[in-house]
Amino acid sequence: MVSTVTAAAVAATVTDPELPMLTLADLGVLREVDETGGRVVVSITPTYTGCPAMDTMRDDLEHALLGAGFAEVEVRTVLEPAWSTDWISENGKRKLAEAGIAPPGRAPRRSGPIPLTLSAPVSRVRCPRCDSADTEELSRFSATACKALRRCRACLEPFEHVKEI
Structure with missing residues (x-):
């Protein structure tokens, strides 16, 4: 089956498992979607190291894309640059506020070591x-x-x- 929608459009509908009012695109976690033929490579960045939602995000992206008719899906984790709350879209910030x-x-701008404060x-x-x-x-x-x-x-x-x- 050939999909009539783009892989990027499908990936952009996948919601965050911990903040379900946001899509991964709203959250800024969805970095890139490359579609070549029936093969799709999606790049995502965790909100922080060890984020327990990454496996669910990966599974949800694969499920959505395979369900939309894409034959082969790979989800890659990209660690650089590190995710920042500045990547949350204005629409995403609005959705958060609407959800209470x-x-x-x-985000604080830092260069060099982060000072320890008590x-x-x-x-x-x-x-x-x-x-x-x-x-x-x-x-x-x-x-x-x-x-x-x-x-x-x-x-x-x-x-x-x-x-x-």
Whole structure:
């Protein structure tokens, strides 16, 4: 069976297993889709080293592309350059906020070694429910390592925040 859609269009519909409101394209994890004949090579970048969702992402991409009629699919992991929350699309950030998850701000720009600090970084994260900037971090880690658990002091609602990296 020959597909009438491009492999890139099919790959762009695959959602993230941990943030299902986002596609891998929204998240910036989907790097490249090369289609030659019936062979498709997809390149993805993990959000961080050891991301447990990578196997599921790979399986979901293969399943979607094979289901769309592509005969041979290879999913490659690309580690350089390292993924950054800056790669999340504006549409993706909007979808996060609509789902009650505070999207990340700009990632810190660092060159050289990252200094060790014993205090948590101070960040202004707006509440995705009431838009107040009066929020506090409850836990540096939430349901996944890439998110923190926060609470709004204005509406008192807890929410997750995708951490800037």
